[in-house]
Amino acid sequence: MKKIIITSLFALFITSGFSQNFNAKRLDSLFQILEKNNKFMGSIAISENGKTIYTHSIGFDDIATSKKSTVNSKYRIGSISKMFTASLVFKALEEKKIKLDQTIDIYFPTVKNASKITISNLLNHRSGIYDITNDSDYLSWSAQFQSKVKLIERIASGQISFEPDTKGEYSNSNYILLSFILEEVYKKPYGELLNAKIIQPLKLKNTYLGSKINLEKNESYSYTFAGKWEKHKETDMSVPLGAGAIVSNPTDLNIFIESLFAGKIITPENLNRMKTIKDNFGMGIFEFSYFDKKSYRHTGGIDGFRSILDYFANEKLAIAITSNGVMGYNNDNILLCALSSYFNKPYQMPAFNTIEIPENTLSQYLGIYKSAQIPLKIEITKKEASLVAQATGQSSFPLEPTASNIFKFDPAGIVLEFNAEKKEMILKQGGNQYIFVKE
Structure with missing residues (x-):
């Protein structure tokens, strides 16, 4: 019985050590970066043994009225x-x-x-x-x-x-x-x-x-x-x-x-x-x-x-x-x-670099693209100074430039690479590549 009690106490000590060593500042820093660069709006909660050890919210429940998100946002x-x-x-x-x-x-x-x-x-x-x-x-x-x-x-x-x-x-x-x-x-x-x-x-x-x-x-x-x-x-x-x-x-x-x-x-x-x-x-x-x-x-x-x-x-x-x-x-x-x-594992903080692409360059990529590999069409449109993509029957999504002809949408792991001269677009996702041709 004594051995069991000691073992249980040791396990409790080890478990408690995790929350005590939890690097809250790292997460705080990440959310500061995301909020500053308009990359994320939302909330997080972390719980250990039924007790909340971290919460954080950034962004807005309603942008029109500037209603900030809180831990009570749904x-x-x-x-x-x-x-x-x-x-x-x-x-x-x-x-x-x-x-x-x-x-x-x-x-x-x-x-x-x-x-x-x-x-x-x-x-x-x-x-x-x-x-x-x-x-x-x-x-x-x-x-x-x-x-x-x-x-x-x-x-x-x-x-x-x-x-x-x-x-x-x-x-x-x-x-x-x-x-x-x-x-x-x-x-x-x-x-x-x-x-x-x-x-x-x-x-x-x-x-x-x-x-x-x-x-x-x-x-x-x-x-x-x-x-x-x-x-x-x-x-x-x-x-x-x-x-x-x-x-x-x-x-x-x-x-x-x-x-x-x-x-x-x-x-x-x-x-x-x-x-x-x-x-x-x-x-x-x-x-x-x-x-x-x-x-x-x-x-x-x-x-x-x-x-x-x-x-x-x-x-x-x-x-x-x-x-x-x-x-x-x-x-x-x-x-x-x-x-x-x-x-307590390594983590690389993101660095967001804004790339400005001339409007005449963006305009070259606009149009409807189709592929012989998959039965899906993708329409590329422009909203203000950004490109927007929309696949058949799906919601549109914004594209972030990483080069003058390469754009990404991280939430879905999508990368689009354009070749204006050939009127081609290559879609990369999940390790696969699909060639699209402008109609």
């Missing part, structure tokens, strides 16, 4: 919502409302392969169901209310990507359908279920199913940068539902994931099911590595909002980042700074 968290939805599905399993191996044809008879697709396949993205966010006209209707009937119709009309359970491929449609299944088995709206089974038990003060953005509730608008921050249009939250419609803030997100791993939401057995990775997909959760450390996480993106939620179980370390404006420095880079500050 953000649309996008696909981190899927982690909440997966937890609700496992609650339904524990309450014997559903079975993971049951097929979904009793709920969605019009969806292709519904008699072969299981709830489990929806959870770990192995259904092959068409992702409606890939619709070429998605942006034309995503800001408008969509009924359950209409969303199911849109999902059912899409072509299947593969046969069920033969591989994994991310699809927002999976979690929209899971939301409808939860509403069906409980006979309650998704928002009520979320509130009753997760928000109230965990006493989350800043988390709920979103609707139209309301500044009076400390919610923030989202922005894109094209010479200046410009407000992004809002997706109607009837569209993503449990796939991406939750509003929260970093402190609440940390409480949620700490509670999930502490067995306060679902059983350890079902948490292990969530954590089981197959073809890179868990059930509402992913893995992430930092040197020899491993975390469980989800990321999110909707409109101009981007978010990350990571939990390092061995260290009981939770990190949440929510942003409502990113230009040239994405959330992953901020996460790496936070992790280096905690684990």
Whole structure:
């Protein structure tokens, strides 16, 4: 017994040492650089053993009224919502409302392969169901209310990507359908279920199913940068539902994931099911590595909002980042700074050098480009003194120059290299290169 006590005290001492040695000044310096250079707007919270050890916010909830962001600001968290939805599905399993191996044809008879697709396949993205966010006209209707009937119709009309359970491929449609299944088995709206089974038990003060953005509730608008921050249009939250419609803030997100791993939401057995990775997909959760450390996480993106939620179980370390404006420095880079500050690893601070390109040079790159390698067109336009790119059916994004003919969009890891004489553009992303020719 004495040996156990000493060991426990030693472990406590070691764990406490991490937070005591946490390099808060490094993160403070990073946020000062980002704010000065208009590279980021958002918030971060870091928690260890259930106690917050660092928070910071920069930017504005609303630029028009100069309303500054604070630790109480709330953000649309996008696909981190899927982690909440997966937890609700496992609650339904524990309450014997559903079975993971049951097929979904009793709920969605019009969806292709519904008699072969299981709830489990929806959870770990192995259904092959068409992702409606890939619709070429998605942006034309995503800001408008969509009924359950209409969303199911849109999902059912899409072509299947593969046969069920033969591989994994991310699809927002999976979690929209899971939301409808939860509403069906409980006979309650998704928002009520979320509130009753997760928000109230965990006493989350800043988390709920979103609707139209309301500044009076400390919610923030989202922005894109094209010479200046410009407000992004809002997706109607009837569209993503449990796939991406939750509003929260970093402190609440940390409480949620700490509670999930502490067995306060679902059983350890079902948490292990969530954590089981197959073809890179868990059930509402992913893995992430930092040197020899491993975390469980989800990321999110909707409109101009981007978010990350990571939990390092061995260290009981939770990190949440929510942003409502990113230009040239994405959330992953901020996460790496936070992790280096905690684990005492090296980190290179960014240096932002402004490159001014003559207007006549920029004008040479304008136009619509198509590629023989991928079925995607990209339109390059100019806004003030900056280039803006927009791919078919997707939101536009600003381009930052790194040379007179080379531009980047860091949040997506995109580099565009132009050759005005050949009327060519090379897109580089994820180690791949695609040649585009101006129409």
